[in-house]
Amino acid sequence: METTSKIEIDNIPAILWGEPSDKIYIFVHGKMSSKESAHEFSQIASERGYQVLSFDLPEHGERKNKNYLCNVWNGVHDLEKIGAYVQENWKEINLFACSLGAYFSLHAYKNLPIKKCIFQSPIVDMEHLICKMFKWFNVTEELLREKKEISTPIETLSWDYYRYVKEHPIDKWNIPTAIIYGSEDNLQSHEVIDNFSKKFNSDLTVSIGSEHDFHTEEQSQAIKQWLKKYI
Numbered sequence: 001m002e003t004t005s006k007i008e009i010d011n012i013p014a015i016l017w018g019e020p021s022d023k024i025y026i027f028v029h030g031k032m033s034s035k036e037s038a039h040e041f042s043q044i045a046s047e048r049g050y051q052v053l054s055f056d057l058p059e060h061g062e063r064k065n066k067n068y069l070c071n072v073w074n075g076v077h078d079l080e081k082i083g084a085y086v087q088e089n090w091k092e093i094n095l096f097a098c099s100l101g102a103y104f105s106l107h108a109y110k111n112l113p114i115k116k117c118i119f120q121s122p123i124v125d126m127e128h129l130i131c132k133m134f135k136w137f138n139v140t141e142e143l144l145r146e147k148k149e150i151s152t153p154i155e156t157l158s159w160d161y162y163r164y165v166k167e168h169p170i171d172k173w174n175i176p177t178a179i180i181y182g183s184e185d186n187l188q189s190h191e192v193i194d195n196f197s198k199k200f201n202s203d204l205t206v207s208i209g210s211e212h213d214f215h216t217e218e219q220s221q222a223i224k225q226w227l228k229k230y231i
Helices: 035-047 072-089 100-108 126-136 141-147 159-167 190-199 217-230
Strands: 004-009 012-017 023-028 051-055 092-098 114-120 149-151 156-158 177-182 203-207
Touching: 004 072, 012 035, 012 072, 023 035, 023 072, 023 100, 035 051, 035 217, 051 072, 072 092, 072 100, 072 159, 092 100, 100 114, 114 217, 126 156, 126 159, 141 149, 141 159, 156 159, 177 190, 177 217, 190 203, 203 217
Parallel strands: 023 051, 023 092, 092 114, 114 177, 177 203
Antiparallel strands: 004 012, 012 051, 149 156
């Protein structure tokens, strides 16, 4: 039975997985997920001598009914709090982040002394994703500027968020990084992921036929094999 303890870091609900160690992975989940989703990852990591710290992003898990939005400002703020806590308590820091969690991490952790990083289906270009949503829901930049917020079936588009994203592209990431990306991912194009990987010398694995959320049994097995190679 795996050792876990529930903790709170500056009011952020978190779980610490594994036996005491001086090496840790910060685990940042994606959208529609929670800190509990680190379960499988932590089993592989603890076999290799790492602890894992997972936590709920705003509007997720135990934070669903709090009046605190899951946007880039709050997400990055919370990741910085977690990063500071980990720096105080562990010698070696590593990072796993998925989807939106990877986008927040690229902003929050670019200056953290992280030994290695693992990204699953990362959002590395949020402007690219928002522009896709413009097309999907017949929204234009002008309309969003005028309305400030536009609700869509996926999420509310915000002018302030869009402006932030345009003004803060990812231009620094010096951490050795491995990425797994599904060839059928509809949120980031292969070209976007490829450009990021080349720019920052990341080790890219393309899982043929897999989608953004790697939801089938076969696709989740591909993730497991990949994690065993890179953790």
